[in-house]
Amino acid sequence: MKIFSKEQIYKGDKVTEEQQSLPPSELMERAGLQIFNWMHLRMQGAQVPIHVFCGIGNNGGDGLVLARHLITHGYNVEVYVVNCGNSRSKDFLTSYDKVKDVSKKWPQLLKCETDFPDIHRDDIIVDAIFGIGLNREIESWIKALFNHFKASSAFTLSVDIPSGWFTDKPIEDNEGVVRANYTLSFQSPKLIFFLPETADCTIQWEVIDIGIDRDYLMTTETEYELISKNEVLPMYKPRDKYAHKGDFGHGLIVGGSYGKIGAVHLATRSVLSSGAGLTTAFIPKCGYVPLQTSLPEAMVITDADTNKITAIDFDIKPDAIGIGIGMGKFPDTVSALKAFLKNNKAPLVIDADALNIISENNDLLKLIPENSILTPHPKELERLIGEWSNDFDKLKKASDFSTKYKVLVIIKGANTIIVYGQKKFISVTGNPGMATAGSGDVLTGIITGLLCQKYNPLESALFGVYLHGKAGDLALEEYGYQSLLASHIVDYIGEAYIDLFKQPEQPQQEEVEAENS
Ligand SMILES: NC(=O)C1=CN([C@@H]2O[C@H](COP(=O)(O)OP(=O)(O)OC[C@H]3O[C@@H](n4cnc5c(N)ncnc54)[C@H](O)[C@@H]3O)[C@@H](O)[C@H]2O)[C@@H](O)CC1
Ligand SMILES: [K+]
Secondary structure, eight states, rough: EEEHHHHHHHHHHHHHHHTTTTOHHHHHHHHHHHHHHHHHHHHOOOOOOEEEEEEEHHHHHHHHHHHHHHHHTTTEEEEEEOOSOOOOOOHHHHHHHHHHHHHHOOOOESSSSSGGOOOOSSSSSEESSOOTTTOSSOOHHHHHHHHHHHHHHEEEEEESSSSSSOOSSSSSTSSSOOOEEEEEEEESSOGGSSSSTTTGGEEEEEOOOOOOOOHHEEEEEESSSEEEEEHHGGGGOOOTTTTGGGOOOOOEEEOTTTTOHHHHHHHHHHHHTTTEEEEEEEEEEGGGGHHHHHTEEEEEEEOOOSSSSOOOOOOOOSSEEEEEOOOOOOOHHHHHHHHHHHOSSEEEEEEOOHHHHHOOOOGGGSSSSSSSSEOOHHHHHHHHOOOOHHEEEEEEHHHHHHHHHOOEEEOOOOEEEETTTTTTEEEOOGGGGGOOOHHHHHHHHHHHHHTTTOOOOOHHHHHHHHHHHHHHHHHHHHHHHHHHOHHHHHHHHHHHHHHHSSOOOOSEEEEEEOGOO
């Protein structure tokens, strides 16, 4: 699912109005009606007090359309206009007049803190104060209103975006924003729903389709895209009945040091479980017996050294290599990595200590083959791209790094983000149970396994992150957040594949209502 920028959303409105020859404020009518339908379906006329707070722009206009439908359907609704300026939008005014047609009661005008209504914890707050048009710092009395919402503990439903948040930059005052229970977002989710520093703006979200021009939506390239089953399913390569193991490539995992052979085991097993035909691990001698014993399907090549990697020499021809897992940063290992990068021609997944070595030896960056996949966790990322001031800055720096060195960067986290030049893909699979030792080694293994099977680097990164997250989600059902181990994620890679062909994932999107057509 595409994540449109604020500018693209405004443009989409215009294109739609032209293409569909819409009368003024028709899109606002659709928006308000859709929100009403959503609430009506769940509330079925329940007389819970609903407080609809409207700003004076189009977000407020949406709120007024919603309020009008709530009133005509007999809901217990109170409407407020948060009088935050003088420039009421044209469509807001149209919607304002229409409220008058259905109620003798004018919306209450709020101008300062003494105007705030009492809100009970069992009431419902509709937040239609600011939408994507927020463009400056908010006055303190409006921030106080947001805190009044919070203090009430009432369920807060935000229209389009929780008020006070910008779509494309951080907020300055953490207290001066609405934190929604649920956000109904028009046409596309907002980027802030997925970034660590801003994702607490809403607990849940859903996309509401207001019938924006299909061609525009299909043909407009976005900087951000969500990756879920619908997006990865077309990448899947079915197997031919007469296929043999040679068709699925030979994966190599290079890593390990004394005390860290388990990491190589996890990665190697993941290469196999994601479908590579053959898999070899290149490790120091100390790992030979444990790995051969615990993972009979894998082949093992050992370094001359017992405890660490000192020279990466092998006589196999791997189709993809995952390197860095549990490898350490011993001087000999650094030299070995340098020599390896100078000679290597195979597609690479670079992880863990290999990334740390590279970040401390910047000259190695130019030796990384084009389209290599780097899988840093936050600390490793910081060592590579430098410190960032906020999540938006982090994404910009990661994009610039990816563009400059022509590599894919996978920013691991609650919503893992795959950076491919200026384009970013956000994964929606995965859960906090996966924040556990070895989880990253499994990801490296899965991506290496996909590269072996001739998925291209971008597909391998996207599909790999999806499978890893999905396997973790499926394993969670059996093990729970606390007991989920990285090896359980490997156990569920097969289930994650099988799940691709089960019931399609429900898009987080309401169907287009007949009224929109
Ligand atoms: N395709 C879509 O997504 C559609 C979006 N619509 C709604 O339109 C909204 C955008 O509307 P607008 O562009 O009118 O903007 P908003 O309604 O988001 O609010 C901004 C308004 O408040 C003012 N303002 C901005 N920052 C302020 C501040 N800090 N303090 C006080 N006033 C401030 C602005 O001058 C503007 O009048 C969307 O969020 C959505 O709710 C719908 O009405 C129609 C279709
Ligand atoms: K809002």
